[in-house]
Amino acid sequence: MEPLQLTAEQSPLLFLELLYKLRVRDVMAKDLVTIARSATMRDLKRLMQERKVSGVPVVENKRLYGIVSIEDLIQALEKNRMNAPVSEFMAPNAVTVEENMPLSIVMSYFNKYDYRRFPVLNASNEPVGIITARSINSRLLMELFRELARIENQYVLPVDDNATCYFKTYRIQKADFDNAGKASTEIKNVLRDRGIAAKTIRRVAIAAYELEINLAVHSDGGTLTFRADEDEIQIVSKDQGPGIADVSLAMKEGWTTANEWVKAMGFGAGMGLPNAKRVADEFHIASALGVGTNVTARFILPKAVPTPPASLPAAAVPGA
Amino acid sequence: MKLSELLQAVEAEVLWSDPAHDATDVANVISSDLMSDVLMMDAEQPLLLSSLVSDQSLRTANVVGAVALVVANGKIPPPNMVELAQELGITLARTEMAKFEASVALGKALGR
Known part of the structure; x- marks a missing residue:
């Protein structure tokens, strides 16, 4: 197998941090399939077929005696010795890892040894699991997805002089009335700096503010994403719950689930x-109970009409 | 009508103002305690009159492009609201008048 290229110089810090943070016990498969020394190679074949594993630790009385793999089974088949005990074919000195080891060390084991699986021992040297490339892959992917989602939510495209697109995501906390509205204020300022017409700014700000207040009032917390391109502006509100039972009812003017406390704040x-739908050019809402709500409000910007240079005669302007 | 004249009409105590606002021409007044309603109204550069004292009345004023927020019923906005008014560039004033009285005074001043 091609060695894994994992050097501290080349890996992103977040990834290295993850490799040190995750312990073997977080990653290993815990439903350990084992076999006794006296079992036959035929028993092993059946076990491997039934449990869909390619390597089995040989364990008796919570003690690890070795490991027997599909390669050993092929040997037994070739020699026509399927009735021989597992103890004859197993590798007696299995390389093991401890459940407290950081994942980074185990990854180096995959390079150092030519094995595809390592039995995991606890502090009392009892086998408690097994670690394979597959278990590492699935756990790492899960952690990377989580980390990427977190980064995505913080990501702000820097606005340089030539940038035509502005993008920012704000995290809105549940019931945080001290900060609700701050994102909308910032969005309004960005639009003003981009030279957007006052009437459009007002419409976008109203939608952003209504959605921001909704996130604070109704959701368990969520994000408000603002994107400004040359030809359109988008406000997207996303939350992770609780979701709206009846969206058509929620879109009806005057229908509310807000409590008295929210009403005392002048909302609900x-x-x-x-109102967010009223001011937007396009409006989409999708919601499911127990999942969350996504709202998108789009605003189409009028195309900038190129003004011909004053010195050009009118006839030289295409279409004039 | 100039903002400064409208503020005089309700005998307002100005807590923070942008000097540039004094001469701003104000033709619309929104009088409401329900910010949801304020957000529904299409009035250009309004003065917002409200007895709701909260950051959200200022943020709503900002979103609808109001030049000023006048707090009615003799309520006193806390110092953090004055700071927010400054940050948002919205003139913040208060009046001892009840909201109805203040509405009438503003209406008369605007010749309605």
């Missing part, structure tokens, strides 16, 4: 979503 009149 059941106008938020209808």
Whole structure:
């Protein structure tokens, strides 16, 4: 097998951090399939077929005696010795790892030894699991997805002089009335700096603010994403719950589930979503109970009409 | 009508103002305690009159492009609201008048 290229110089810090943070016990398969020394190679074949494994630790009384793999089974088949005990074919000195080891060390084991699996021992030297490339892959992918989602939510495209697109995601906390509205204020300022027409700014700001207030009032927390391109502006609100039972009802003016406390803040009149829809050129809402709600409000910007240079005669302007 | 004249009409105490606002021409007044309603109204560069004292009344004023927020019913906005008014560039004032009285005074001043 091609050795894994994992050097501290080349790997991103976040990835290295993950390799040190994750322990063998977080990654290993815990439903350990084992076999006794006295079992036959035929028993092993059946076990491998039934449990769909390619390597089995040889264990008796919580003690590891070795490991027997599909390669050993092929040997037994070739020699026509399927009735021989497992103890004759197993590798007696299996390389093991401890459950507290960081994943980084195990990864180096895969390069150092030519094995595809390592039995995992606890502090009392009892086998408690097995670690394979597959178990590492699935766990690492899961952690990387989680990490990427976190980064994605923080990611802000820097606005340089030539940038035509501005993109930012704000995290809105549940019931955080002290900060609700801050994102909308910032969005409004960005639009003003981009030279957007005052009437459009007002419409975008209203939608952003209504959706931001909704996130604080109704959701378990979520994100408000703002994107400004040359020809359109988008506000996207996403949350992870609780979701809306009846979206058509929520879109009805005056329908509200807000409590008295929210009403005392001047909101909860059941106008938020209808008003965000009113000001937007396009409006989409999708929601599922127990999953969350996604709302997108789009604003189409009028195409900038190129003004011909004053010195050019009118006839030289295409279409004039 | 100039913002400064409208503020005089309700005998307002100005807590923070942008000097540039004094001469701003204000033709619209929104009088409401329900910010949801304020957000539904299409009035250009309005003065917002409200008895709701909270950051959200200022943020709503900002979103609808209001030049000023006048707090009615003799309520006193806390110092953090004055700071926010400054940050948002919205003139913040208060009046001892009840919201109805203040609405009438503003209406008369605007010749309605």
